[in-house]
Amino acid sequence: MTGDLTTPIDILVSEVGPRDGLQNVEAIMPIAARKAWIDAEAAAGVREIEVGSFVPAKLLPQLAGTAEVVAHARTIPGLTVAALVPNARGARDAIAAGAHKITLPLSVSETHSLRNLRRTHEQVLAEAAEIVAMIRDLPAERRPHFEGSLSTAFGCTLEGAIPDAQILRLAEALMAAGCDEVGIADTTGYADPASVKRLIRILRGAVGDEAVQGIHLHNTRGLGLANVLAALDAGLTTVDSSLGGLGGCPFAPGASGNIVTEDLVFMLEAMGLRTGIDIDALSAVREILNDNLPGEPLYGFIPDAGLPLGFRTASQPSEVEAA
Amino acid sequence: MTGDLTTPIDILVSEVGPRDGLQNVEAIMPIAARKAWIDAEAAAGVREIEVGSFVPAKLLPQLAGTAEVVAHARTIPGLTVAALVPNARGARDAIAAGAHKITLPLSVSETHSLRNLRRTHEQVLAEAAEIVAMIRDLPAERRPHFEGSLSTAFGCTLEGAIPDAQILRLAEALMAAGCDEVGIADTTGYADPASVKRLIRILRGAVGDEAVQGIHLHNTRGLGLANVLAALDAGLTTVDSSLGGLGGCPFAPGASGNIVTEDLVFMLEAMGLRTGIDIDALSAVREILNDNLPGEPLYGFIPDAGLPLGFRTASQPSEVEAA
Numbered sequence: 084m085t086g087d088l089t090t091p092i093d094i095l096v097s098e099v100g101p102r103d104g105l106q107n108v109e110a111i112m113p114i115a116a117r118k119a120w121i122d123a124e125a126a127a128g129v130r131e132i133e134v135g136s137f138v139p140a141k142l143l144p145q146l147a148g149t150a151e152v153v154a155h156a157r158t159i160p161g162l163t164v165a166a167l168v169p170n171a172r173g174a175r176d177a178i179a180a181g182a183h184k185i186t187l188p189l190s191v192s193e194t195h196s197l198r199n200l201r202r203t204h205e206q207v208l209a210e211a212a213e214i215v216a217m218i219r220d221l222p223a224e225r226r227p228h229f230e231g232s233l234s235t236a237f238g239c240t241l242e243g244a245i246p247d248a249q250i251l252r253l254a255e256a257l258m259a260a261g262c263d264e265v266g267i268a269d270t271t272g273y274a275d276p277a278s279v280k281r282l283i284r285i286l287r288g289a290v291g292d293e294a295v296q297g298i299h300l301h302n303t304r305g306l307g308l309a310n311v312l313a314a315l316d317a318g319l320t321t322v323d324s325s326l327g328g329l330g331g332c333p334f335a336p337g338a339s340g341n342i343v344t345e346d347l348v349f350m351l352e353a354m355g356l357r358t359g360i361d362i363d364a365l366s367a368v369r370e371i372l373n374d375n376l377p378g379e380p381l382y383g384f385i386p387d388a389g390l391p392l393g394f395r396t397a398s399q400p401s402e403v404e405a406a
Numbered sequence: 407m408t409g410d411l412t413t414p415i416d417i418l419v420s421e422v423g424p425r426d427g428l429q430n431v432e433a434i435m436p437i438a439a440r441k442a443w444i445d446a447e448a449a450a451g452v453r454e455i456e457v458g459s460f461v462p463a464k465l466l467p468q469l470a471g472t473a474e475v476v477a478h479a480r481t482i483p484g485l486t487v488a489a490l491v492p493n494a495r496g497a498r499d500a501i502a503a504g505a506h507k508i509t510l511p512l513s514v515s516e517t518h519s520l521r522n523l524r525r526t527h528e529q530v531l532a533e534a535a536e537i538v539a540m541i542r543d544l545p546a547e548r549r550p551h552f553e554g555s556l557s558t559a560f561g562c563t564l565e566g567a568i569p570d571a572q573i574l575r576l577a578e579a580l581m582a583a584g585c586d587e588v589g590i591a592d593t594t595g596y597a598d599p600a601s602v603k604r605l606i607r608i609l610r611g612a613v614g615d616e617a618v619q620g621i622h623l624h625n626t627r628g629l630g631l632a633n634v635l636a637a638l639d640a641g642l643t644t645v646d647s648s649l650g651g652l653g654g655c656p657f658a659p660g661a662s663g664n665i666v667t668e669d670l671v672f673m674l675e676a677m678g679l680r681t682g683i684d685i686d687a688l689s690a691v692r693e694i695l696n697d698n699l700p701g702e703p704l705y706g707f708i709p710d711a712g713l714p715l716g717f718r719t720a721s722q723p724s725e726v727e728a729a
Contacts, residue, residue, distance in 0.1 A: 238714055238715065238716070239715070240715055241715075242715075243714075243715040243716030244716055271714070272711065272714075273714040273715075275673055275676035275677050276635050276673070276677055277676065277677035277678055278676070302707070303707065303711050304669070304672060304707045304708055304711050304714075305631060305666070305669040305672075305673075305706070305707035305708065306631060306669070306672075306673055306676075308628060308629060308631065308632040309631040309632045309634070309635045309673060311632070312599050312632045312635050312636065313635065316639075343628070346627065346628040346629070349598075349627060349628075349629075350598055350599070350628075350629055350632060353598035353600065353601070353629075354598050354599055354600035355600055383628070384625070384626065384627045384628035385627055385628065388595065388626050388627050391561055391566075391594070391595075391596040391627075392561065392562070392563055392564075392565075392566040392596075393561070393566030393567055
């Protein structure tokens with residue numbers, strides 16, 4: 084594995100640990116370690132990394148300095164540098180820092196939206212429109228890809244299931260506002276393979292296949308990878324995950340929140356789907372987390388169990404081909 | 407949930423904890439507790455339980471007294487009482503005890519077969535033929551269902567991948583010997599969703615759909631439930647699992663071996679597939695394991711995370727229907 088991020092892949096694994104992971108741990112990882120983490124994952128072949136979130140440092144000190152991290156990540160050839168933004172002000176900062184992709188979450192549960200972002204649906208949609216206007220004022224080569232992400236899409240711990248009509252209305256509103264893509268996030272770990280397929284089908288029916296490509300799943304109830312399989316069956320090509328399963332609001336000890344990148348890559352490669360990622364090199368990156376987040380539990384089966392005897396990945400050329 | 411084991415189901419969850427679980431822990435669970443475990447799972451709606459293994463007690467003291475456990479389990483109306491047998495002598499004992507279903511493992515890796523059972527493939531097939539002759543001598547109402555189970559079907563830690571031709575030859579030989587069914591077991595945790603679908607397809611092509619209905623999957627590399635989903639997609643209707651993920655040769659701490667029954671039932675019910683099992687009642691059975699296997703780790707996400715807000719199972723009638 085050369086760290087060449089331009090070879091063909093089948094599925095885009097989008098690493099969210101440096102954002103979603105660090106946001107949900109108490110310890111503060113030094114900026115230098117965050118950069119080293121990103122460097123090491125890119126060297127292992129990871130093509131897209133959500134490197135941080137543009138929220139005020141006083142609200143989320145773990146992610147202070149994200150602009151500096153974005154600027155560093157942009158120096159890695161071929162890497163797509165993504166960032167989360169809570170609002171138009173955050174988007175302005177993300178664009179100034181040079182993020183290639185920005186994601187604005189919109190919780191389909193209005194109760195959750197009010198509690199989490201202190202905004203109604205209409206207020207979040209207004210932020211989306213403002214971000215689109217900002218992007219359209221940029222020269223073409225500086226315009227980031229803009230995703231509106233439907234969080235609590237499979238149900239909310241406060242409201243329970245959200246009606247389809249409300250989810251579709253919000254997806255259509257995001258696209259009407261000018262988003263490039265609508266993401267799906269199982270914030271609460273409520274999804275199951277049937278609901279994943281169903282939601283993707285109706286969303287694609289409403290806003291088009293091209294506008295629905297990626298999903299952010301949690302492993303709160305152990306169905307993370309089964310839900311990934313359902314999402315792939317339904318045609319998605321981008322899956323979020325976190326190294327060591329860090330973050331994702333784990334509900335209980337032993338219950339990892341985010342899908343574990345190491346296990347996800349193993350599943351995909353075992354199935355013959357190219358991710359471009361070297362599993363051993365990826366697993367080795369855990370050392371950076373162990374060193375910089377002492378005592379923080381890391382999840383994942385592959386780092387402990389190892390690869391099957393004679394395992395062949397889809398991404399790496401065979402010895403004959405490489406010779 | 408009334409404990410009525412005759413209502414319609416879509417997927418048969420076959421609990422193997424009292425055999426596969428107890429076989430792989432050091433502690434010895436008292437026979438009374440093994441009976442109580444079986445009683446409680448049946449009361450939660452579990453339709454089939456592998457209650458033990460007919461091996462000499464000096465080899466596997468954890469499973470001593472299996473005949474007594476079988477006799478007890480047979481008193482539960484509607485429960486299918488299954489038992490593992492290593493050879494014809496074990497089958498004779500299982501039949502005498504009254505098991506409804508007996509399973510003879512045949513490792514498709516001959517190296518593994520020699521190390522594990524000290525028998526070549528031909529010797530195991532000869533045992534199968536002897537068991538069939540024994541069964542055919544019985545009056546029809548006393549004949550158990552006889553499954554030959556292909557273990558290490560997705561690869562062996564000693565031999566790696568086993569050639570398709572060898573697996574198919576053994577499956578055909580088991581059916582030719584007179585087995586009712588050929589099972590598939592991912593003994594090593596090497597399976598992935600693509601290999602699961604593929605093996606089911608070629609096995610069904612060789613011996614017929616009716617002869618390939620069930621699968622025994624491990625969660626060694628975290629793909630257990632994703633592999634279940636693949637098996638269901640390929641048409642299987644019976645899935646083995648173990649309460650709390652007990653047993654299944656866990657490879658490393660934190661890496662459960664068997665699929666966790668609680669999480670499996672949650673996934674199936676969430677997908678609208680009826681198992682007949684009450685998830686809360688099932689999770690409560692963990693207390694019997696905690697009380698009788700002190701210190702033994704139990705796995706599973708659902709017992710910690712709980713059910714989603716407003717969760718509706720497929721199996722339980724709604725309040726309106728029940729009224």
